Amino acid sequence: xxxxxxxxxxxxxxxxxxxxxxxxxxxxxxxxxxxxxxxxxxxxxxxxxxxxxxxxxxxxxxxxxxxxxxxxxxxxxxxxxxxxxxxxxxxxxxxxxxxxxxxxxxxxxxxxxxxxxxxxxxxxxxxxxxxxxxxxxxxxxxxxxxxxxxxxxxxxxxxxxxxxxxxxxxxxxxxxxxxxxxxxxxxxxxxxxxxxxxxxxxxxxxxxxxxxxxxxxxxxxxxxxx
Amino acid sequence: xxxxxxxxxxxxxxxxxxxxxxxxxxxxxxxxxxxxxxxxxxxxxxxxxxxxxxxxxxxxxxxxxxxxxxxxxxxxxxxxxxxxxxxxxxxxxxxxxxxxxxxxxxxxxxxxxxxxxxxxxxxxxxxxxxxxxxxxxxxxxxxxxxxxxxxxxxxxxxxxxxxxxxxxxxxxxxxxxxxxxxxxxxxxxxxxxxxxxxxxxxxxxxxxxxxxxxxxxxxxxxxxxxxxxxxxxxxxxxxxxxxxxxxxxxxxxxxxxxxxxxxxxxxxxxxxxxxxxxxxxxxxxxxxxxxxxxxxxxxxxxxxxxxxxxxxxxxxxxxxxxxxxxxxxxxxxxxxxxxxxxxxxxxxxxxxxxxxxxxxxxxxxxxxxxxxxxxxxxxxxxxxxxxxxxxxxxxxxxxxxxxxxxxxxxxxxxxxxxxxxxxxxxxxxxxxxxxxxxxxxxxxxxxxxxxxxxxxxxxxxxxxxxxxxxxxxxxxxxxxxxxxxx
Ligand code: SF4
Numbered sequence: 243x244x245x246x247x248x249x250x251x252x253x254x255x256x257x258x259x260x261x262x263x264x265x266x267x268x269x270x271x272x273x274x275x276x277x278x279x280x281x282x283x284x285x286x287x288x289x290x291x292x293x294x295x296x297x298x299x300x301x302x303x304x305x306x307x308x309x310x311x312x313x314x315x316x317x318x319x320x321x322x323x324x325x326x327x328x329x330x331x332x333x334x335x336x337x338x339x340x341x342x343x344x345x346x347x348x349x350x351x352x353x354x355x356x357x358x359x360x361x362x363x364x365x366x367x368x369x370x371x372x373x374x375x376x377x378x379x380x381x382x383x384x385x386x387x388x389x390x391x392x393x394x395x396x397x398x399x400x401x402x403x404x405x406x407x408x409x410x411x412x413x414x415x416x417x418x419x420x421x422x423x424x425x426x427x428x429x430x431x432x433x434x435x436x437x438x439x440x441x442x443x444x445x446x447x448x449x450x451x452x453x454x455x456x457x458x459x460x461x462x463x464x465x466x467x468x
Numbered sequence: 469x470x471x472x473x474x475x476x477x478x479x480x481x482x483x484x485x486x487x488x489x490x491x492x493x494x495x496x497x498x499x500x501x502x503x504x505x506x507x508x509x510x511x512x513x514x515x516x517x518x519x520x521x522x523x524x525x526x527x528x529x530x531x532x533x534x535x536x537x538x539x540x541x542x543x544x545x546x547x548x549x550x551x552x553x554x555x556x557x558x559x560x561x562x563x564x565x566x567x568x569x570x571x572x573x574x575x576x577x578x579x580x581x582x583x584x585x586x587x588x589x590x591x592x593x594x595x596x597x598x599x600x601x602x603x604x605x606x607x608x609x610x611x612x613x614x615x616x617x618x619x620x621x622x623x624x625x626x627x628x629x630x631x632x633x634x635x636x637x638x639x640x641x642x643x644x645x646x647x648x649x650x651x652x653x654x655x656x657x658x659x660x661x662x663x664x665x666x667x668x669x670x671x672x673x674x675x676x677x678x679x680x681x682x683x684x685x686x687x688x689x690x691x692x693x694x695x696x697x698x699x700x701x702x703x704x705x706x707x708x709x710x711x712x713x714x715x716x717x718x719x720x721x722x723x724x725x726x727x728x729x730x731x732x733x734x735x736x737x738x739x740x741x742x743x744x745x746x747x748x749x750x751x752x753x754x755x756x757x758x759x760x761x762x763x764x765x766x767x768x769x770x771x772x773x774x775x776x777x778x779x780x781x782x783x784x785x786x787x788x789x790x791x792x793x794x795x796x797x798x799x800x801x802x803x804x805x806x807x808x809x810x811x812x813x814x815x816x817x818x819x820x821x822x823x824x825x826x827x828x829x830x831x832x833x834x835x836x837x838x839x840x841x842x843x844x845x846x847x848x849x850x851x852x853x854x855x856x857x858x859x860x861x862x863x864x865x866x867x868x869x870x871x872x873x874x875x876x877x878x879x880x881x882x883x884x885x886x887x888x889x890x891x892x893x894x895x896x897x898x899x900x901x902x903x904x905x906x907x908x909x910x911x912x913x914x915x916x917x918x919x920x921x922x923x924x925x926x927x928x929x930x931x932x933x934x935x936x937x938x939x940x941x942x943x944x945x946x947x948x949x950x951x952x953x954x
Contacts, residue, residue, distance in 0.1 A: 250564075252564040252565055252566045252570055252774075253564040255566055256548075256564055256566060256720065256772075256774045256778060257545050257548070257549070259774075259778035259779075259781070259782060260544055260545040260548075260720075260778055260781055260782075261545050262782055262879075263782050263784075265541075265542050265544075265784075265787075266542065267539075267542045267543050268535075268538055268539045268542040268543075269539070270539060270725075271532065271535035271536050271539050271729070273532065273536075273728045273729065273731070273732060274532075295745075299748070331762065351762060351763075352762075353762065354762050354763070355710070355762055355763035358762075359676055363672060363676050379745075380745050380746035381746075382746055382750075387761065387763075387764065388761070389758075389760040389761050389762065392761065392762040392763040392764075393705075393709055393763060393764060394709050394710065394763045397702060397705050397706065397709060398706075398710075414731075415731040415734070415735075416728060416731045416732075419727055419728055419730075419731065420728065424692075424727060424752075425691060425692055425726065425727045425728070428558075428692045428693075428694055428727075428752065428754040428755075429754070430753075430754060430755045430756075430757070430758055430761060430764060431709075431751065431752065431753055431754070431755075431764060432751075432752040432754075433705070433749065433750075433751055433752070434746070434749065434750035434751075434752075435748065435749060436746045436747065436748055436749075436750075437748045438748070439700070439701055439702035439748055439749075440700050440701070440748055441616045441617075441664060441700060441701045442633070442700075442742070443615070443616040443617035443620065443633060443634070443635055443701075444616070444620070444635070444638075444640050444643055444660045444663055444664065445504075445638075445639060445640045445643075445660065446507075446508060446511050446512075446633075446636075447640070447660040449660050449661050449663075449664040451664070451665070451668065452616055452664055452667075452668060452700070452701035452702060452703070453614070453668060453671065453672070453675075453701045453702035453703040453705075453706055454701070454702025454705065454706075454748070454749070455702075
């Protein structure tokens, strides 16, 4: 603890006041009620639910075509006019993209952000990330920050393109928390993303691209992304 | 058609009570403001209702939310210690502040250490509560709000009028004029998209360059040492990702024990607040940038603020106040808030939640009048996702604000008894005396009915909008007796 003398006496005073009247501890609540009550569902149902929820939040959801997700990604970039795409520092060998000849110019998030700020904030058109898993019930992508995949890649560029293995879909948030066992090892930053950045702060009128990406494009695959 | 003018250099923190009536009147007399509050509240109420189509399901979820918050509070000191130990282990530094001044000192000290004259702020009501912006300005530093609503309110030199939608009292034309006037190089446009893009451009530069970012906390998880943040815009993520230092500030009541306690509260929060099943971003922060990681703040600090919360905690009858998850549903459904808006209250937290929490922060001297500004219709208690009995708390606070001598068995509230008026106290003791002694009561009933013609026509506030109260010709006892004898 790095407490200054002032905050350490504040700490002692606050805790003493909280303990001045003993409060009988209540029994631990069991978390069982949920809004969706979907229960375990086949992948197809989960995929549909994820897709419709994400689309309702103004995200685009694309099934990778038979020629593979790289082709889908190239097409997305072409359609969106994306000329520069930033990749994570490293992708698993089976997933690597570069070099390619027809897609947008590729760069990697391979330096500390301080050095990359200029390109990240002002040059890159889109950031590309791999989702850890997703939650069907709310249409939520789960991203982990890691040395390979910095967190600002899904935040700063105006477009966020995310690859998701649909076999990694959970029904709802409690299920995801329980099955992924984050409680035993939380990553630096766990980010749940459920659409492009938005705001309704001016006269309750919805506008996209407030501070984060204006568009979110999710490419669905059935392939190991680890 | 502007909101009541609030002098932004004067800390509002210390100016609740006096002026509440005149500020309310000002809004009531302004048809544009009334219309915009009404419209906004109708909108939020409908959106919330659409998220809870099944009443049984809603009640089950509320029970869950209430149980989790009650459980967490029942173990509050232990959970705070556990939270601190785990955050510290994760590399997040924890600071404690008993009052706004201490919180200001801690944060200003951190900024000095970072040699940062400016901070970018994500939405944080606790930072408003501790008057952080004023304190920083007074020390020659500054803070820039980055939530779009907060940014607008700051540009206008005003205060947030709603805890979730800070600029709800402003029309887009007002905002368009404000931007044209205050943002360099901007022409008048009332396209909402363009206005948001202007804000985006201005603030992106700041996120890029500023060394310190500040955020609030929606839930703090003790078992893992995690700070959770709910938002739609991405400015919260910016403030907690790009600057070198992230300072989080929150009230001591926000802690829950386990990760699994978060989803039910989150579901209740976003659905009750803005009628969303989930927000765009839900951010779980458990550590500063680790070795080999390429981004994220190098230092993360958490400031835990008491500011009167321990007073509410120490009294069993007021402890439930701390269950609040700050969703704002109680204000959206409040017939008083809907008519007078958030600024009239004069406190950081307006509406029903403001009325029950502010007395603990500011004392009943200045807030005693606020607790009477309720029709006790019960709407707030009915929608509160964690079932805080707000109307009952209001009644209790009214009683406390007018209570007599100190009660040796319960700790006093700040300002307890300060709204006691000798005439009223006398009237109520006479009243209770009458009802306790049958002889006196009969004498009173007899004379009141016989001398009814003497009842005054002018009965002060009562007769301003109502006909005078005049005793009946015969008392109920007499009527019943006559009936029996027939
Ligand atoms: S008192 Fe209840 S309804 Fe009001 S803000 Fe707090 S949690 Fe929401």
